[in-house]
Amino acid sequence: MKLGKENWDVIIVGTGPSGACLALEIVRQHKKVLLLEKGRADISINIPKMLKNKEMMFIGNGKTLVRGIRTGGTSVLYYGTSYAPPAGLFAKFGIDLSSEVEELKRELPLAPLKDELIGPTAQKIRDSALNLGYAWGKLDKFIYQDLCAPGYFPYEAQWNAIRYVNDAVELGAVLLTCSEVTRVIVNGKKAVGVEATVQGERHKLYASKIVLSAGGLGTAQILQASAINKAGDGFFCDPITIVQGLTEGIEAGNEIPMAAGMIFEKEGFVLTDLTLPKLVYQLFSVQALRPNRVWQHGRTMGIMVKVRDGIGGSIKRRKVHKVFSEADKLKMQQGEGKAREILQHAGAKRLYNTVWTSAHPGGSARIGEVVDPNLKSEYDNLYVCDCSVIPTEWGLPPTLTVLALAKRLAKHLL
Ligand SMILES: Cc1cc2nc3c(=O)[nH]c(=O)nc-3n(C[C@H](O)[C@H](O)[C@H](O)COP(=O)(O)OP(=O)(O)OC[C@H]3O[C@@H](n4cnc5c(N)ncnc54)[C@H](O)[C@@H]3O)c2cc1C
Known part of the structure; x- marks a missing residue:
């Protein structure tokens, strides 16, 4: 041609x-x-x-x-x-x-997960949030659920x-x-x-x-x-942090992320369960100066806090730059507080936050x-x-x- x-x-x-x-x-x-x-x-x-x-x-x-x-x-x-x-x-x-x-x-295969496909940490987080009175609902997923089984989530199922x-x-x-x-x-x-x-x-x-x-x-x-x-x-980019803690008695680390969560519309953030892919989890542990957590993927449960940041910063050919405002930081703090409350109530120990990253420019x-x-x-x-x-x-x-x-x-x- x-x-x-x-x-x-x-x-x-x-x-x-x-x-x-x-x-x-x-x-x-x-x-x-x-x-x-x-x-x-x-x-x-x-x-x-x-x-x-x-x-x-x-x-x-x-x-x-x-x-x-x-x-x-x-x-x-x-x-x-x-x-x-x-x-x-x-x-x-x-x-x-x-x-x-x-x-x-x-x-498209748009639907909330069947109960049996919700992983053990997502379930524990959901029970904890509901118990605390939060309207923690299942989220719609782009997943061919008939290709999955409990504990089995092949890449092509998404x-x-x-x-x-x-x-x-x-x-x-x-x-x-x-x-x-x-x-x-x-x-x-x-x-x-x-x-x-x-x-x-x-x-x-x-x-x-x-x-x-x-x-x-x-x-x-x-x-x-x-x-x-x-x-x-x-531009906006929806910064996130993940509040992560250690849990006992369940096999964590291998589950479908973002099974359920809640939008805090007025406050400007959203919370969901989030199990990171192992490599990303390890990178985030190092980035947050928690080298002792690098090998704890299978014991970790986490909640993602995603913030509605204001339009700001600039995109140039060679440089993308954004400084988050005090209002954005406050939203993140409030979201982290709620995530900690839910995780602690679920029995998670030794909580810490990952460094902010963004995924939706x-x-x-x-x-x-x-x-x-x-x-x-x-x-x-x-x-x-x-x-x-x-x-x-x-x-x-x-x-x-x-x-x-x-x-x-x-x-x-x-
Ligand atoms: C870790 C992570 C998790 C996410 N989870 C979710 C989720 O659960 N749900 C959800 O809705 N969204 C999620 N998102 C966001 C979602 O993936 C994006 O918002 C979506 O893909 C945006 O689609 P798009 O077509 O606008 O752009 P993109 O998917 O970013 O596609 C842009 C394409 O343009 C190409 N391109 C760029 N510049 C050029 C160029 N100069 N010439 C030619 N090609 C170019 C890029 O290579 C790319 O293929 C997530 C993002 C990340 C990073």
Whole structure:
């Protein structure tokens, strides 16, 4: 295929949940779709490699941010929990995602875990929280539960965007991995293509429509390089800490994370049980200066505190920076307090908090500021569809939301 000679109907940049879902919707309508993905197919967790390729990065004051640069995007690393889109936030812009969410519920394995699949520490935490009077409910998961058994949770049981990428490719979409888009090519006020390094070679690729789905950081960087300078001026990233303690008498360490939890809407944080993958647990123990805990994965129970941080900081091509406000720190403190109360009541001992990390960068190309309610940018034919368009801080895992946005955008483009 002569790359520069093709004229695609749609070029989609990024294969996370939003890009993958959009590609599938569009190729189903027999359009010529090119998917450009900076990373490659890889489901491993290799911390040194993740630091090197900026999947894990420091964003200021020793705090880290994690995302996926691989086929399937960050969903390859995620915990498969689904929260409904923030209807009120979108309604202000005349956006209603309810029919798209219904479609997704029919397509995807979205349901709370069956009781027998809830792991022993998640169950203990849930009993403790309920006993203390908290409305600690089961969470919807993106999990094919018939592939799991108590204590058995194979990687392929969790839905991720690789499935949509594969389906799109099967229907004729072209996927180029190791292909980094650097900027959008603009003619007057019209976007006509992208510049990309495809497997080491520079290319100009042309399409009738271009959609940036490169994630909360990647999209803002491409927009800036394309002279849309408002992008990346502030973002949220939902910082988290995990309060962890030691437990006796149960085999911990190998269970489905985020089985149940509670949203503290007014206070601005959410709590859920969280058993980390062993390698990540060990890294976090070292980072929190608890080397004695490195080998205690099988005795550890933890609650994740995730905070709704305000929009702030900046995303530049070479640097992503965010200093959390006093209000964000206060929310975290309150969340930690509740997590400690629940864990102590559950009998956990020697509690400590992990260092803050973040997993949901977004709000960096906000609807109403950088894109319009149809997700169109100031250039004709250039759209954004991923976490960056979320109009303000929200504080909850966004995968279902970006999938619904992708389905909605597909209808608009077709
Ligand atoms: C540890 C962890 C746990 C999580 N758990 C949950 C959860 O339980 N539930 C939930 O809803 N969410 C969770 N998330 C967040 C969720 O995975 C992301 O919000 C979601 O994947 C965002 O989708 P996206 O399509 O917007 O972006 P991404 O999934 O980040 O995809 C962006 C894609 O664009 C590619 N890209 C970037 N720049 C370029 C470029 N210049 N050129 C070409 N390609 C580029 C990237 O390689 C990537 O593949 C979690 C995240 C982490 C890190």
